[in-house]
Amino acid sequence: MRNKKDESFARKRRGNNRWIDGVIVLLFIILVGSVIWIGTNGWSMQKAVDTIRNEADPTADFAEIEKPSDSDSADTTERSEENTSSSDVSSEERLREVEKPLIEEEQEEEAVQEEKSQGKAVPPNSVKPSNPTSYIKGQKLPEEPxxxxxxxxxxxxxxxxxxxxxxxxxxxxxxxxxxxxxxxxxxxxxxxxxxxxxxxxxxxxxxxxxxxxxxxxxxxxxxxxxxxxxxxxxxxxxxxxxxxxxxxxxxxxxxxxxxxxxxxxxxxxxxxxxxxxxxxxxxxxxxxxxxxxxxxxxxxxxxxxxxxxxxxxxxx
Ligand SMILES: [Zn+2]
The missing domain is CATH 3.30.1380.10 (Muramoyl-pentapeptide Carboxypeptidase; domain 2)
Structure with a gap:
């Protein structure tokens, strides 16, 4: 009887040990997996997390691009924004950050081109750098043409x-x-x-x-x-x-x-x-x-x- 009890106790202990071993192995696999995952994302924790997010919601980026901008579909845009999760908001912010410098660059380029064309249009010894596209404020009509x-x-x-x-x-x-x-x-x-x-x-x-x-x-x-x-x-x-x-x-x-x-x-x-x-x-x-x-x-x-x-x- 006693022997039998001891035997079943020992079996139980062996079973417990196996269960603990399993958890340790699983934890080890998760740890190694995480390290490899971060490694494949250029050792950037943020990038690794983002990749997981985007894989969980593959439409996130497309939704940004396809978002209608014309006034006709303004209400659908509002509705989709209401449903946006926090992760979508952060990706939206990232998109804006990418777009902003591009717009600024374009504006700068335009300004430079404007300066250039103005520089070309005004001869170096010209004394009248006035703008022919606008009237001179308060100008009176002359006596002679x-x-x-x-x-x-x-x-x-x-x-x-x-x-x-x-x-x-x-x-x-x-x-x-x-x-x-x-x-x-x-x-x-x-x-x-x-x-x-x-x-x-x-x-x-x-x-x-x-x-x-x-x-x-x-x-x-x-x-x-x-x-x-x-x-x-x-x-x-x-x-x-x-x-x-x-x-x-x-x-x-x-x-x-x-x-x-x-x-x-x-x-x-x-x-x-x-x-x-x-x-x-x-x-x-x-x-x-x-x-x-x-x-x-x-x-x-x-x-x-x-x-x-x-x-x-x-x-x-
Ligand atoms: Zn005419």
Whole structure:
């Protein structure tokens, strides 16, 4: 009986020992496993923990990328944010940290490019580093128009006297008639739908635009009274007969007529006054329909050099 008891006790003890051995082995495996896991993650504890988190929720990163940014889906974004766990928040923060310096870098690059382009635009001995895209605050209209190398210059820096009223230039009209006659041979019927505009008419026009779009927007496409090139009688807004929908519209730029004009107008003394990408020189956004008469020789030169009137005259 006693022997039997001893035997079963000994068995029990052996069983207990086996159980303890098992726990020790298991702990050892966990320890070695952890060390190896951290080792494969570059010995970074944070990285190792993050890897486990991302493996537990493989959609976490995709959810960040796919998160809609447009206002239509704003409420779905809010809902998903409510369900976000703390680990998602930390990965979101990490993403923001990555994005932030990138944005800052882009802005810095833009600023540098702006400086460069400004540096190029201002000749080293220029005394007027003013910005042609904006009006000079409180500037009064002059007594005399600005003439540079015999060319009448009108832009946001150089207005005309209020009483300057020459009417439409006969020379420019004749040149336009020649141009239009040439266009007809290519199957294009051109019409000058707006040429000379008086000071008073520009007052009406400008006020209408400001009322409709606000002053800032109006200043980008319409001149203030006294600052319109149309008051010189040398500016011709050109469109196609029976295609009024494209008159004074960006859509004109895509028409065959606009392409023909851009390629040939200089032969008749006209230049595209506000070319694409030259807003910083001319002060106006691109207008595919607005041509300015400067005479054949000058128009030829300006066309071949691919420059604006301001650049040709060396003014800003
Ligand atoms: Zn015009």
């Amino acid at each position: 600005k003439l540079v190398q015999g060319i009448l210059l009108v832009n946001k820096q150089y207005p005309l006297p209020e009483d300057y009223a020459p009417g439409e230039s006969e020379e420019a009209r004749e040149a336009f008639n020649e141009l239009a006659a040439s266009a007809v041979t290519s199957g294009i019927n051109l019409q000058a739908f707006s040429t000379y505009r008086s000071y008073d008419y520009q007052v009406t026009l400008y006020n209408r635009y400001v009322e409709r779009d606000g002053q800032e927007a109006a200043d980008r496409y319409s001149a203030r009274p006294g600052y319109s090139e149309h008051q010189t009688g040398l500016a011709f807004d050109i469109g196609e007969v029976n295609h009024e929908k494209h008159w004074a519209s960006n859509s004109f730029g895509d028409t065959e007529a606009a392409k023909w004009l851009a390629a040939n107008a200089h032969q008749y003394g006209f230049i595209l006054r506000y070319p694409e990408g030259k807003e910083d020189k001319t002060g106006y956004m691109h207008e595919s329909w607005h041509y300015r008469y400067v005479g054949k020789d000058k128009a030829e030169h300006i066309f071949k050099q691919n420059i604006t009137l301001e650049e040709y005259l060396g003014v800003r």
